[in-house]
Amino acid sequence: MTKSLITIALPKGKLGEEAIALLEKVGLPTINLKTDSRRLLFEYPEEGYRYLICRPTDVPVYVEHGAAALGIVGKDTIEESTADVFELVDLRFGFCKFVVALPLTKAEEITVNGVPELRKLNHKRVATKFPNVAKKYFSSLGMQVEVIKLHGNIELAPRVDLAEMIVDIVSTGKTLKENQLVAVADIFNATARLIANRVNYRMEFQSIDPLVQGLKQIVEEGG
Amino acid sequence: MDIQLSKFQMPVGFKDILPFEAWLRRKLKEGFFQLFNHWGYQEITPPCLEYYEQLRGSSKEEELFKLIEPSGRILALRPDLTTPIARMAATHLKEATLPIRLCYFGNAYRYEGIQVGRQREFEQAGVELLGTPGVGADAEMVALAVESLRLSGLADFQLGIGQVAITHGLLADAGVPVGEIESIKLLMMRKDFVGLEEKLLQLDLPKERGQEIKAIFSLRGGGEILNKITGMAKTETITKAIEDLKEVYSALGVLGLTKHIFFDFSILRDFDYYTGIVFEGYASGFGYPICGGGRYDGLLGKFGWPVPAVGFAIGIDRLVGALPKEEELGLDVLVAGGNLADRLHAASLLRKQGLKVEVEIIERSQREIGEYMLSKNIARLVKVEEAKSND
Numbered sequence: 001m002t003k004s005l006i007t008i009a010l011p012k013g014k015l016g017e018e019a020i021a022l023l024e025k026v027g028l029p030t031i032n033l034k035t036d037s038r039r040l041l042f043e044y045p046e047e048g049y050r051y052l053i054c055r056p057t058d059v060p061v062y063v064e065h066g067a068a069a070l071g072i073v074g075k076d077t078i079e080e081s082t083a084d085v086f087e088l089v090d091l092r093f094g095f096c097k098f099v100v101a102l103p104l105t106k107a108e109e110i111t112v113n114g115v116p117e118l119r120k121l122n123h124k125r126v127a128t129k130f131p132n133v134a135k136k137y138f139s140s141l142g143m144q145v146e147v148i149k150l151h152g153n154i155e156l157a158p159r160v161d162l163a164e165m166i167v168d169i170v171s172t173g174k175t176l177k178e179n180q181l182v183a184v185a186d187i188f189n190a191t192a193r194l195i196a197n198r199v200n201y202r203m204e205f206q207s208i209d210p211l212v213q214g215l216k217q218i219v220e221e222g223g
Numbered sequence: 224m225d226i227q228l229s230k231f232q233m234p235v236g237f238k239d240i241l242p243f244e245a246w247l248r249r250k251l252k253e254g255f256f257q258l259f260n261h262w263g264y265q266e267i268t269p270p271c272l273e274y275y276e277q278l279r280g281s282s283k284e285e286e287l288f289k290l291i292e293p294s295g296r297i298l299a300l301r302p303d304l305t306t307p308i309a310r311m312a313a314t315h316l317k318e319a320t321l322p323i324r325l326c327y328f329g330n331a332y333r334y335e336g337i338q339v340g341r342q343r344e345f346e347q348a349g350v351e352l353l354g355t356p357g358v359g360a361d362a363e364m365v366a367l368a369v370e371s372l373r374l375s376g377l378a379d380f381q382l383g384i385g386q387v388a389i390t391h392g393l394l395a396d397a398g399v400p401v402g403e404i405e406s407i408k409l410l411m412m413r414k415d416f417v418g419l420e421e422k423l424l425q426l427d428l429p430k431e432r433g434q435e436i437k438a439i440f441s442l443r444g445g446g447e448i449l450n451k452i453t454g455m456a457k458t459e460t461i462t463k464a465i466e467d468l469k470e471v472y473s474a475l476g477v478l479g480l481t482k483h484i485f486f487d488f489s490i491l492r493d494f495d496y497y498t499g500i501v502f503e504g505y506a507s508g509f510g511y512p513i514c515g516g517g518r519y520d521g522l523l524g525k526f527g528w529p530v531p532a533v534g535f536a537i538g539i540d541r542l543v544g545a546l547p548k549e550e551e552l553g554l555d556v557l558v559a560g561g562n563l564a565d566r567l568h569a570a571s572l573l574r575k576q577g578l579k580v581e582v583e584i585i586e587r588s589q590r591e592i593g594e595y596m597l598s599k600n601i602a603r604l605v606k607v608e609e610a611k612s613n614d
Contacts, residue, residue, distance in 0.1 A: 066510020075417075082336075086414035193417060199505045199512065201414065202383050202487060205443060 006049050006207060009068035010035055011056035011077075015094045015192055019072040022091060026214040048207070060085055060195065069200035069208065075190035076169050080130045086201050089194040089215050096169040098133060098187035099176075100126075103158050106165070107182045116184035119143065121165060127157030128167040137167070137187050155179040236335075236343025246552055248346065248539055252328050254374050255348045255537065262367055264326035264350050269307035271330070275299040280525060281306045281496050286333045288343075300332035305496075305534055306522065308351055313526035321354030321530065341511070342540060349516070349536030353523065356531040358467050361500045361518065362474040364533045368514060369480045372504050375542055379507040382483055385490030386468055387497050387517070390439065392461035393452065393488070397435040398428055411440055411489040442488040446472050446481065452488070468500070496522045502535070509545035513538060553600030559583040559592055561607030569607050 008023075010016045016035030024030040029044035035053050042051045052068055059073035060083035071085075074094050078087065100118065102110070110120040118141060125146045128134045138145045148163050155175055157163045169190065170176060176183060194215060201208055233239070240248065256266065275289055275297035288300040301307050304327050316323055328348050335341060350367060352360050365384065372380045390411070394404050403426060410418045419440060423433045435455070442448060449469050456462045468486075475481050492501045492515055501517030516535020523530050555578040558570045563584070570580045581601065583592065596604060 064510065066508070084413075087417050088414065090417040090420070196414070197510050198414075199510050202443075202485075203379075203381055203505050203507050205485075 004048065005043065005045065006070065006204065006211075007052060007068040008049065009052050009054060009059045009062040009071035009073075011059050011073055012036065012053055013056070015056060015072075015074060016053065018093045019091075019192065022072075022093070022215065022218065025218050026211065028211070057081065063195050063197050066197045066200060069197050069204060070211075071195045072192055073195065075188075075193050076130065076133070078193060078195065079188075079190070080132050082132055084198065086196040086198060087193050088196055088201075088212050089219060091192040091194060091215065092219050094192040095189065096171045096191075097189050098130070098137075098167065098169055099183035100137075100165055100167055100185040100187065101155075101170075101176055101181045101183045102165045104180050104182050106158075107184050110184070118185055121145070124165060125163040126165050126167055127154050127163035129154060130167060130169075133187065134167040155181055234343075238342055238344075243552065244543060247543060247546075247549065251375055251539060251542060252348055255371060256326070256328070258367075258370060258374055259326035259350055262324070262350075262363075264324040267308065267311065267325050267327055268329065269301070269304060269311050269327070271300055271332075272298045273301060273307050273310065277310055277526075278302060278306055281522065282333075286335055288332045288334055302333045303331050303536065304329055304347060304349060305351065305519070305536070309519075309522045309532070310526050312351075312353055313523050313528035316353070317528055322360065323353040324350070325353065326350045341538075346539035347536040348539060349534060351532060351534035353532045354530045355533075356520065358470045358474070360531075360533050361467070362471045364516065364535060365471060365484070365500070365502060366475060366478055366480060368502060368504060368516065368535050369475075369483050371537055372483070372506075372514065375537075376546060377506045377513070377542075378547070380483060380504060380513070381485060381507075382502050382504050383485055383487045383490050384468075384500065384502045385486070385488050385492075386464060386500050387491055388499055389452065389456075389461055389464050389468070390488045390491065392458060392464070393439045393455055394436065396455070396457040396461070397439060398432045399436060400426070407436070408491055412491050412493075414440075414489060416440065440489060443486065445485055446476075448486045464499070471500070492517060500533070504537075506545040509541070511538075511541055513541050513545055553602060554579045554581050555601070556580045556603050556605050557583060557592070557596055557601045558605050558607060559587075565607045569605060573605065 010019050012035045020030050020033055020035065029047040029049055033042050033051060040053050044050070052062065054062060056073055056077050059071040060078055060081040062068040063071040063085050064083040072091065074096065076096060076098065107116060110117050122143045123145065125148055126134050127148045127150050129150060129152065131147045131149045134147050148157070150157060154166045154168045157166055158181065159179065167187065170183065194212065196208065272290070275287065278287060278299045278301065282302040287302055290298045292298055308325060308327065312323065326349065330344050330346050332344050334343060352364060365382065369382055390408070391404060394407055399407055407422065410422060419437065423436065442452060449465060449472065453462065453465050456465055472481065475484060490501055490503055496519040497517045498520045499518030502515065503512040504514040506513050514535055514537040518533040520531040523532055556573055558566045558580060566582050570582045573580045587595065592604065
């Protein structure tokens with residue numbers, strides 16, 4: 001019975017709420033659908049959809065294994081998870097940016113002629129919630145760093161000398177400023193994406209593709 | 224909290240296969256063996272280990288399990304069976320009349336993240352058709368792959384077909400710079416439409432070109448898609464390849480197999496050795512491809528015997544994961560009573576009738592036997608006559 005429903009994984013929180021608003025626009029059932037309630041599964045058998053609500057970092061996991069055919073989640077989370085999923089649409093909300101940030105004084109130390117020289121941070125410690133992204137970035141620069149994985153409030157780490165620098169996502173830059181940190185390099189920009197399981201996308205193409213095209217159109221028209 | 228690690232740990236990515244699953248695997252493999260045999264394929268068994276340098280070309284170095292011979296040479300566990308079979312065929316079968324049809328059953332090893340639905344040791348059943356280019360061999364391979372999936376008992380399955388030479392050619396024709404084709408193909412394999420947009424922006428191609436490349440990304444559908452791409456082809460070799468694919472499709476139509484087939488030119492497969500048709504089998508409700516294969520015309524040449532070849536492998540582990548759970552298997556008869564010789568004799572007669580029979584080899588009470596039969600799922604009890612035991 002539930003097998004014929006298309007399952008979509010949605011992240012808890014603000015990103016999830018924005019995702020729901022978009023799904024409503026594209027004509028999917030969203031009555032009573034919330035990402036911040038205690039309910040984790042919402043089924044709309046008549047319309048043929050089912051939503052599961054989970055932590056953002058778990059969205060790629062549900063999709064990679066096929067427990068959900070589709071998912072909506074930030075590019076930051078996808079990059080960090082290294083999940084093998086199809087990335088179908090840039091939904092253009094939930095904008096944030098990956099940066100390398102340092103305490104102000106440290107940033108001045110490595111700056112030569114107004115340009116921060118990252119190479120001077122070789123073999124230093126970096127605190128982050130995103131160890132895969134951090135490793136990949138520094139290794140692309142030919143650098144080695146010691147990655148220290150934290151689960152939140154990364155900005156604390158340089159202040160208590162746990163690490164010389166941090167890799168984190170910023171949306172406004174307010175948190176950095178409040179902690180006397182300054183971004184010295186942009187890694188990449190991230191927005192929310194529609195992702196799909198490799199097999200579901202191919203097996204259920206007839207029902208998934210119209211949804212993909214619909215979302216693409218709405219996004220291109222400016223949400 | 225005090226969690227004791229088990230004293231007898233196993234390497235990550237390896238698993239013990241217990242009776243029920245082992246039985247299911249055996250049943251599947253027996254079915255495939257019969258099928259492959261009826262199609263003229265003979266079984267061969269390559270070794271598990273090969274010299275590292277012979278496997279290096281066809282798989283990622285970091286995915287190979289390596290060992291060092293006492294003499295210092297590096298060995299690697301086979302990451303698939305196709306490469307060792309190519310080496311084996313080029314060594315032993317050069318004189319044989321072509322084409323050669325081979326089938327195999329065995330484990331392969333890849334050092335990969337185990338979260339991706341794959342163990343590091345996994346079992347494959349597959350076939351290789353060596354020595355023929357062209358439509359006939361491609362059609363046979365796809366038809367046999369569909370038959371295999373049908374035989375395995377999957378309720379709902381599909382085979383997606385691509386053609387790496389066509390995809391490559393269309394991208395080149397659309398104006399993708401030679402140096403960028405590989406990176407575009409990588410994006411294609413991941414259906415990374417967002418990455419493609421970024422890449423196109425970066426390449427700064429004319430808008431029409433961009434549209435054309437995007438269209439190649441989304442080429443998917445039934446037989447009608449082949450007509451569509453005919454219009455996109457600009458070189459003769461690609462037009463010919465598309466005509467060949469049409470012929471394969473119409474042959475499958477005659478066999479009534481097209482309902483299980485679709486085309487998707489973003490299917491490119493992970494192994495680097497594919498040169499023509501490629502395909503992957505999917506089962507509904509299971510997140511990973513069940514089988515995969517294609518044409519690899521360059522691989523045997525690396526072992527000094529340049530003949531074309533095509534083949535596919537079924538992932539037994541994935542098939543087991545995708546199949547509905549079956550009833551635990553049981554036995555037909557337990558033979559008790561009388562003396563041991565009588566019981567053995569009675570059992571052998573029953574076995575000749577094709578029944579699965581267990582003999583009572585310890586003396587147990589009626590009640591204990593009843594409980595035993597229940598726990599082992601044995602259907603019937605046959606009691607040997609006490610009087611006979613004095614013969």
